[in-house]
Amino acid sequence: MDGAPGAGSAISAHRAGERPEAYEAAAAAGADYVEIDVRRTGDGELIAHHDEHVRDLPIGQTSYRDLCAAAGRVIPRLRDVLTAIAGHAKAHIDIKEGGSERATVALATELLDPGDVVVTSRLAGSIAAVKRDFAEVRAALSLGRGWYRPGIVADFFPFDRIRACGADWVALNHRLARLGVLDRCARHGLPAMIWTVNADVLIRRFLTDPRVAVLITDRPQFALSVRDGA
Numbered sequence: 001m002d003g004a005p006g007a008g009s010a011i012s013a014h015r016a017g018e019r020p021e022a023y024e025a026a027a028a029a030g031a032d033y034v035e036i037d038v039r040r041t042g043d044g045e046l047i048a049h050h051d052e053h054v055r056d057l058p059i060g061q062t063s064y065r066d067l068c069a070a071a072g073r074v075i076p077r078l079r080d081v082l083t084a085i086a087g088h089a090k091a092h093i094d095i096k097e098g099g100s101e102r103a104t105v106a107l108a109t110e111l112l113d114p115g116d117v118v119v120t121s122r123l124a125g126s127i128a129a130v131k132r133d134f135a136e137v138r139a140a141l142s143l144g145r146g147w148y149r150p151g152i153v154a155d156f157f158p159f160d161r162i163r164a165c166g167a168d169w170v171a172l173n174h175r176l177a178r179l180g181v182l183d184r185c186a187r188h189g190l191p192a193m194i195w196t197v198n199a200d201v202l203i204r205r206f207l208t209d210p211r212v213a214v215l216i217t218d219r220p221q222f223a224l225s226v227r228d229g230a
Contacts, residue, residue, distance in 0.1 A: 008227060009212045012092045013220040014196050015050060020076045021086040023048075025074035027089030030228075031220040033118065034085050035092040038078055040100040041067060046078040046107065052096070060097065078104065082111040092216070094142070095121040101129040105137055118214070120193065124165040140193050141165055142182070144173020156181055159188055169193060169213060174202060186211040197223075 012033035013026035026034050037050040045064040052059055057069040068075050082091060091108055095101060101119075106157050108117045118138040119130050130139045141162050143155040154161070155176060162170060170185050171193040185192050191213035198218050206212050207227050217223050 009207045009209070009215045010090075011207075011220050011223045011227065012193070012214050012216040013089075014216050014218050016022065018073065018076070019079040019115075022082035023076070023081045024088065024218060027085040029221055030224045031089055033092040033214060034081075035216060036081050037093055037094045037096055038095050038100065038104050040103075046100060046104055048076045048078055048081045050096070079107060079111070082108060086111050088127045090116040090118065092121045092214070093117065095119060095123065095126045095130075098123055098126050098129075101126050102133050105130055105134045109134065118169070118193075120171045124161050124208065127167050128165040131168075137167070138168045139165040140169035140171040142171040142195075144176045159184075162188075162190065171195060171216075174206070177206075182209075182211055 010032035012035050013031040014035050016023045016026040023034050036048050038046055039049050039052065039059045040046055041059055041064045042061045043063040051058065054067045057067060058069050059067060068098050085091060091112055093104060093108055095104060105119060115134045118140065120140045120142045121127055122142045124141060127139045127141050130137060143158055145152055169191045173182055174194050174197050177192065177194050182192055192211055193214040193216060194212050195216035196218060197203055197206055197215055203217060203223050204226055206215050207223065215223060
């Protein structure tokens with residue numbers, strides 16, 4: 001599965017785990033992509049971590065050593081996770097904050113083929129930076145937020161932002177996708193990644209939708225069994 005619409009949706013394992021071996025296991029289970037949330041510590045380490053804090057310590061202002069001590073475990077470095085999945089799955093890198101785009105994607109393309117990397121971010125500036133420095137790497141602007149949060153209306157009509165940042169794809173929250181945005185993206189020729197899809201009925205629905213390039217889920221094994229008819 002290459003993630004091309006019409007070829008059957010590729011599957012990205014969302015937030016695979018807290019250790020490199022957990023990401024490797026997700027890849028070994030057959031997921032086409034493994035999602036890696038990337039942040040940079042106060043002393044410059046690129047790590048795989050979703051939230052901006054570890055036990056109330058701000059990641060961007062705290063050393064890697066102190067973050068690991070606070071977590072009570074070794075927080076996986078981006079290099080370790082990429083090494084673990086190399087040769088098994090593609091990397092779906094979600095950039096959580098600006099400023100580390102070049103270092104992040106340079107490392108990813110050092111360890112994996114550029115065609116095996118897709119970058120997502122809510123930050124249009126981060127997508128623009130990736131496309132400026134790594135034109136061969138696919139990048140998707142991520143859309144969708146709580147209905148009462150500022151900016152939600154703009155997510156229904158994102159095409160000026162998508163064109164301005166140079167995104168190749170769009171990453172849509174599944175609720176937004178079901179309210180007509182997926183259809184509008186398809187009419188604009190934009191392949192879509194859909195996140196985060198966990199309900200049985202929605203996994204089945206999006207996996208058979210030719211407009212969907214990648215389905216992002218916490219249940220990659222179930223999604224694989226549906227897609228592959230196991």
